[in-house]
Amino acid sequence: MMDAISQGAWPSHATELKKTRYPLQMYEQALQKRATQWGYGGYVSLPGVAAGVLVRSSARPDITKGSNFVRIMDPCGNFFKTDGMRRLCDIADKYAYGLLHLLSTGGDLEMLGIPTENLKPAVDDIVHLGFDVGSTGDDFRTSEECIGPAKCDLPLYDTLGFRAAWYKRFLDDVQYPRFPHKVKCKFSGCPNDCVRGSQKADIFVCGVFRDLPLIDQNGVRAWVEKGGDIGTVCSRCPGGCLNWDTKAGLSIDGDSCLRCVYCINKIPGVRPGGDRGVAILVGGKLRGKYGPMLAKVVVPFMKAVPPDYKEVFDLIEKITDVYDEHARKKERMGDFLLRIGPSEFFRLIGVPLSSRLFAQPRTNLFYHWEPEEIKDERISATEPGQGPN
């Protein structure tokens, strides 16, 4: 069956496997039997390495004994210099199957099939080359950032610099597990969210801006004259706030603008406004106990100030402290948020109240008051009918 999967115009993983020392029968037999041939995974003892190495045991010891693998944290922007990559290949050839998982969905590079006696020298060589391992177990997993200022015209903060600084501050928590469950941090430069942080990240830092998109009317006009489809952009604007007039140019109704960056994506000449910062969302996950859940806003706007991004990182630390203190074992951030409820979560984190924290007010009419919350709230007893402005 692997031969069938090797055929065709699209590059095939089966063809790749055949070029390596991967035990091909493990895959072939799985396809034939319609059942995986691998066994339980998890623990492998490598003194000195608390996170970054894993084992996948084999349910078919007649084919292979099992396969250890290491997680290597990707460099910024997932850029690779070829000489570094060639030397990673050398390590994979020397100690492992010679097969790489170039980018796991968690954001790591994985090297597979390392016999236990090779683990120590493989990790040593990887670290010697300037890469580091980690991101397994109940800790911060590898953080991921969008391509940001390296090759995009939209980022509202320096996602690559932010991630580099995040590693400086939180590296210990990536390599020494201590949380109730894994915690994934993802950084998107703008609301396009190319790292899918709102879906995947326990803590999601998203670039946002507060003023309106800036319009260079000449740039927009030049684009329209070249055949730019301004009609589609105006009709698909989620806020319905764009208007194109051949004479007056492009205008934006500020009350309806959602700062979703759709017009900025599509029209050269429309740029993000200058009042930029980040929003913090928590609890995104694809699984956990109660299934896929989108991340929820805890801070709609704060400034991200390089080089150490202290304010944002302090908040991330506060969130993980609260999570560490109150969550149950193997309870993801999103499930924790669901169990204790958003207002309790906001109280524990200590975030300021904002209308931007809520999708909509409740329809359920039953809510709780503490005795100390009950007091006489009349503005003035002598002037009935005079409410606040």
Add this chain to the structure above:
Amino acid sequence: MPGIGIPPLEANLPPIVKRNYGKWISHEHPRPGVIKHDSESGESCFTVRVGMPPNARVSTQTLRVICDLADEFCEGYFRVTQRNSCEFVGVPENLIDQLIARLAQLGFPVGGTNRSLHNTVCCTGYLHCHLAATDPPAIMKAVSEMLMKEYTHDCLPAKLKISGSGCLNNCGESSTADIAIIGVHRDLPPIHEEKLKGCELPLVISVCPVGAIRPKGPGMIEIDPKRCIHCPACSVSCAAMAPIGSPTGDGVAIVVGGKAGNTGDGPAMAKVVVPYLPNNPPRWPEVTHALRSIVDAWSANARKDERVGEWINRIGWEKFYQRTGLPLSFKIVDNYDARALEYAKANVRFKW
């Protein structure tokens, strides 16, 4: 010893990126698979995007070929995108044709930009996992093959992202994609009593989302077969309850309408439209057929820049099932969690 952190920010950035870091002002798509970024410095950066084997699973031999190309065409740097494509960044404009011709020779498709099928993302499946109920890499290979034209041409209403996960742990991030497959188990997890001594039973009981696992005497547990949702949470937490699944029990569900960005209707998780299709390696014809019908219905009927989920939001589920011809099932509405009634309809704004 670990402890050095990721390589310094600038260590792996190509020279053209270093020169224009943070200075990009616009981008365009001159042709499928090629993106042009313009910098305020006046410099333009051309990127050529290449499809990779499913699961970004590459041999060192192939990687060395990619490295050679990067040395020859873009100063010795390349990058891997969030959707597992490989990008050659900073290719001189006059060499783009030559690079694309070389890539074609080597069997790498160029495309996956703008309004096209983007590279698929999936988990390892049968390749390296004990939980897989199906093999997403092989399915993604079949799907990419089927949608080759959609990958290499800007011929769709909007971008199309297709993902695959081997089980409900969703490591292939199925719920984030426009269309995705996800492996499902239908059998009860086993209880290998002799191994239970090596398990933290209170943890196994607490991770079950539906409370289907109960203590049964000291050191023993039982499963309520009526409640089990086959989610493998217990199989993950306890070796005595793995592996779950069987050749006829395991199969594939199809979910649609996931999206992360805030444009259009905003971020959304994908929704289950087909709860089960059989595993049929090596090409999974039942699955590819269902995917084809969704892609065809969407591309024939959606408006420009309308992602799959947004198209469905506009036309409604009645029209979605009508246009795709997919079979309906009661299993598409939830029956067990606190949000269950959200999935039932609370108005009579029907489409007939």
Add this chain to the structure above:
Amino acid sequence: MSVVTLAGKQFEVDEDGFMQDTTQWTPDVATGLAKSEGIEVLTDDHWKVINYLREYYQKFNVAPPIRMVCKQTGFPLKRIYELFSTGPAKGACKLAGLPKPTGCI
């Protein structure tokens, strides 16, 4: 599955050296398995962690959260990782005869 002999007694362990029947644990198990975790001699500090893990496990049948291990032993996280370089959830649990930590995801 294999059998190891520690201090004259035989124990069943899995491929990573975790005890199969955690009720059979004796202090000799910890001493005997220490080498495999890169520990030459078990000090009082090691025992403090091991004893706490045992105590908690016997009460609740699960390994304690790492936060609790720090709190109860009085050791900062760094110190615990110095004592058990593969970590409290892995090496320390192995020596204390607790079940193997779960899963890979």
